[in-house]
Amino acid sequence: MEEIKSEKLSSSKSFTVTDPKESVKILKSVNEIFPREPLTVPEFFNKIVSDHGDHTALMYKKEGSDEWTPITYKEYKSRVEQIAKVFIKLGLERHGSVAVLANNCVEWFLSMLGAIFAGGQICGIYTTNSSEASRYILESCRANIVVVDSDEQLEKIMKIKDQLPHLKAIVKILSTNDIEGVWKWSDLEEMKVDESEEEYQSRLSQITPNSCCCIVFTSGTTGNPKGAMMSHDNIIWNTQSIITALGPFEMCREIIVTYLPLSHIAGCFIDIFLSISLAATVYFADKNALKGSIMKTLYEVKPTFFFGVPRIFEKFYEKMDKNLNKGKGLKRSLISWAQSAALNYHKEIMSGKNPFPLQYMLAKYLVLNNIKAAYGLNQIDKLGVGSAPISTEILEFFMSLDLPMFDAYGMTESTGVIFTNSTREMKLGSVGKCVAGIEARIFNPDEDGYGEIQTRGRNTFMGYMNEPEKTREIITEDLWLKSGDIGYIDNEGFLHMKGRIKELIITAGGENIPYLHIENLVKNECHAISNTFLIGDKRKFLTMLITLKTKMNSDGAPCDELAPESLSLMKELGLEYKLLSEILNSGPDPKIIEALQAAIDRANKKAISNAQKVQKFAILPNDFSLPTGELNATMKLKRNFVLNKYSEIINKFYS
Structure with missing residues (x-):
């Protein structure tokens, strides 16, 4: 392991530290054509x-004003x-x-x-x-x-x-x-x-470049949060690496909307540091962005670069797909043709072909550009998603609108993104290729090639503040950063994720269950289902909690009133329910139970073993949200919270 030598660096004894007053050695990166000089943020x-x-x-709006101030x-x-x-x-x-x-x-x-x-x-x-x-x-x-x-x-x-x-x-x-x-x-x-x-x-x-400048605390969903310390070099080096991976970018052209919490690595890294690197213009969304107002801001601002978490794009998808399906006759046929032309074109590009672009260009200029403009997405060059898994269905939907989305993977401890798709190299179902200059390996792979994802490079954080033992647990002696995530790298270099090591459900029979895959299978089988939550750890069989789609209030909390997708299901079943409480108070109508069971049955047919089939389910009294506690500030599901909150319902499954 070779370290970078420079007069600009303060003396240090180790590649990791846990005291923010101390400096670290900087690891020399591999495969860098032009090694970057260590720099400070100033x-x-x-x-x-x-x-x-x-x-x-x-660009921001003063209190009480609708005008942007530069x-x-x-x-x-x-x-x-x-x-x-x-x-x-x-x-x-x-x-x-x-x-x-x-x-x-x-x-x-x-x-x-x-x-x-x-x-x-x-x-x-x-x-x-x-x-x-x-x-x-x-x-x-x-x-x-x-x-x-x-x-x-x-x-x-x-x-x-x-x-x-x-x-x-x-x-x-x-x-x-x-x-x-x-x-x-x-x-x-x-x-x-x-x-x-x-x-x-x-x-x-x-x-100095090897001193601490930023402390990002993990979300603490499974215990007290840990303070991950980033050096100036961590941030500047990784910023430049991401620009190379996602490029080309144009200085002074990029427009970014800041709305993800800046206490999270994604918001902090993209909105503050990446924007500076590109001399970009950053617009401030209002504080209700994650509660629904972000679409209004996008329409107003028309960003060129936008990064979101999966739940943001799920909400976009629901609204946009619903509006597109309102069209009838020739209009609907034209939209379907345009979406199909764009999706086929981008898929052929991904497979390495060089398709003749006539249909795609016609679809783009006659239909798709107008659709994108209606949502403020007509200037988007790069649309990114990360921090949690996203379904292929949503990725394909945006691709069909000529908005190919780069799915990326990273950690707080890796100073953000370490694998990413790009407009040049993309594969649906993967989180892309390793960023240049970072080493990656699959540690202790099984017979299918799945093992723990580990990386090494200048992007790796300094260590957890005041936590030497936890720092040693996550960084090996030879400086590999343990992700705690399971995946495999295919022969083209694309990383495919399976889930968290700690969060795989292990049944009483010893079977490893990738819960996210099964949750998404069920969710995709019924348009009225908002969230699914799989249970089965140390249990004899799998069960599931289901939430139906309801409207949200201005604070982002679920209302009792059913959303259009749920009302549509009621209409299909010949029922007149308008409120979720009506469904639950009367004991769910057998037709609703049958419809949800049918969705589960269809998903179960895709299970690779009987152990991966869902046996029982229950409808919850409210959807998951930030105000009701099931989601954290970055819209990730707090699984332990859900298990505790609904423990009574869960225990009935197995009593």
Whole structure:
């Protein structure tokens, strides 16, 4: 294992550390045609500003306004430097942390870069976290400053501030009234910082590429969250690698919408660092983006690059497919022809053929461009999905609209994406090829080639903050990063996923069951099913919880009123139910039970063994959502929460 030698790097003893004050050795990457020089975030940002200072960096709406307000890269840098000096004045120590508990906003971006420019680290906290969960993170990262955006978030901090000995300042973004012991963000932007200038310049000059600049806490769905430390080099190197993998990109052309939580690696990496690398313009979606307003923002902004989690695209699919199917006669036939032409064209391209594009071009210009424009997707060059598995049905739907989606795979600990499809190389059902410069292997494969996915490279994080044992558990002595995911790499280099090692269901008979595959099989057999949840770990047979599609309120919580897809099923069955409670209170009508059982039977026919067949099911009283607790802030299913919440129903299956 060869390390990179450079005068710019601070001395270090190891490739992993657990103290944010320490630096790491940088592993020399394999297969890099032009090895990249280690850089700090400030160096990289300053170079972009020097080259593209007058270009618009950020676009946001002021409170109560519908007009977009621009911030150029020059203004962006000036405000970052101001906030960096203010943070020093407020007590941010060198290698200290600034924590942000806020929805995506300009101040989040300024806090992140301000903390880094001041020689510290940034740490995000999910807005859905409780006071106690926030306390755990703030205590772990020894936060000197915490930035909040609302009264709700401030209240969480005020409850616990006396338990945080390292905390020196609390800052509130949306603040008009003076609150004792709390700084207003507007005061920070205007504060005189002359006395911080010398210290600021000193700290800036001491920042090295192999030091920590960012701490991303894992979601903590199976225990306390772990603080994954990223170095400047982790972020800058991986940013450049992803641009190479997904390219070509055009500087100053890309438009990105920020809406995924910035406390998650995907939001942080794409919205802040990838956007800087491309001198892109970032638009801020409103705080209700994940509750449904994102489609309105897309229509308004027309991004060129958009990354989402599967549940976002599932919602898009439901709405778009429903609208497309409203057409009748010639209009519907024309749409079907266009979708078929685009899907066939892209599939032939994927298979290595060079199809004659006449039908595809006609479909694109006569039909598909208009459909994309209706949803603000007509400028999209790159549409990405990750963080959880997505069905082939949805990938093919977007491909049929001339929106091929690159499915990608990564981890917090790998500083984001490590495998990805691209517009140049894509295979449906895979998560793409390994990013250049990163090594990948399948550890201890079975007879079918499936084993644990492990990677090694400059992208691998520094280690878990204050957790040496857990760091040793995930990074081997020879620096392979254990993913905990099972997959295999085919003879063309594409990675195919099977599931999490820890989350495979192992029945009482010892059979390994890939639950996601079975859940998707059932879900795809009935348009009224919203979510499926497979049970069977250490059980004699498989059972399933099913949710029906209902409307959502403005907070993203499920309503009692049935969604159009569920109403359509009721109509097909000759039933007049309009509410989910009506279905459940009367004891589900036998026709509904038969329809859902028929969907399960069809899915069971595709099972490779009797052990993989679903034997019983129940309809839940509400769909899964963030407000009801089944989903986390990145819309991932919290399986342990579901098992506990519905334990009574589950136990009846086996009693």
